[in-house]
Amino acid sequence: MSLPLNDRQFAFWNLRRSGLPNIQIADHFRISRQAVSKALLAMDRKVEETLIEMAQANQIDIERLNAEKGVLFGRSVPFDAAAVVFVSAGRGVQVWYEHEGDCGACQRYAQCIELLWGYADELGIALEKTDDPTRMADELFAKLQEMV
Numbered sequence: 001m002s003l004p005l006n007d008r009q010f011a012f013w014n015l016r017r018s019g020l021p022n023i024q025i026a027d028h029f030r031i032s033r034q035a036v037s038k039a040l041l042a043m044d045r046k047v048e049e050t051l052i053e054m055a056q057a058n059q060i061d062i063e064r065l066n067a068e069k070g071v072l073f074g075r076s077v078p079f080d081a082a083a084v085v086f087v088s089a090g091r092g093v094q095v096w097y098e099h100e101g102d103c104g105a106c107q108r109y110a111q112c113i114e115l116l117w118g119y120a121d122e123l124g125i126a127l128e129k130t131d132d133p134t135r136m137a138d139e140l141f142a143k144l145q146e147m148v
Helices: 008-017 022-029 033-057 109-123 133-147
Strands: 060-066 071-076 081-088 092-097
Touching (some): 008 033, 008 109, 022 033, 033 060, 033 071, 033 081, 081 109, 081 133, 109 133
Antiparallel strands (some): 060 071, 071 081
């Protein structure tokens, strides 16, 4: 299942995730608070279903899931590693596996840095400056676990 990232419900969900109260979302879109609440309940279900489906597709045992933040923490069975499935407004649904790698030699280095910085910005999480995506991910997901 893919999430409707350009959908109005997703916009409501993303605004709430960034800390905006339902009443301000309603005022911004000039609709009732009840309409926002109903849309958010529907979007939470879609996010939860999507996270669970992605975990199942990647053989990740679920340990903790938070639909309001759009994150699932678990453990990859085939890789025997911690795994995080998360919803990024800019990049859709992503899976990150805990690993130690030679990030400087990896051709995806810039993509990983952009993904992690972007996701941290979406959540309002401040990260220490580092040029190592593995350390950046460890910090980001540790802080996110404290939030949920």
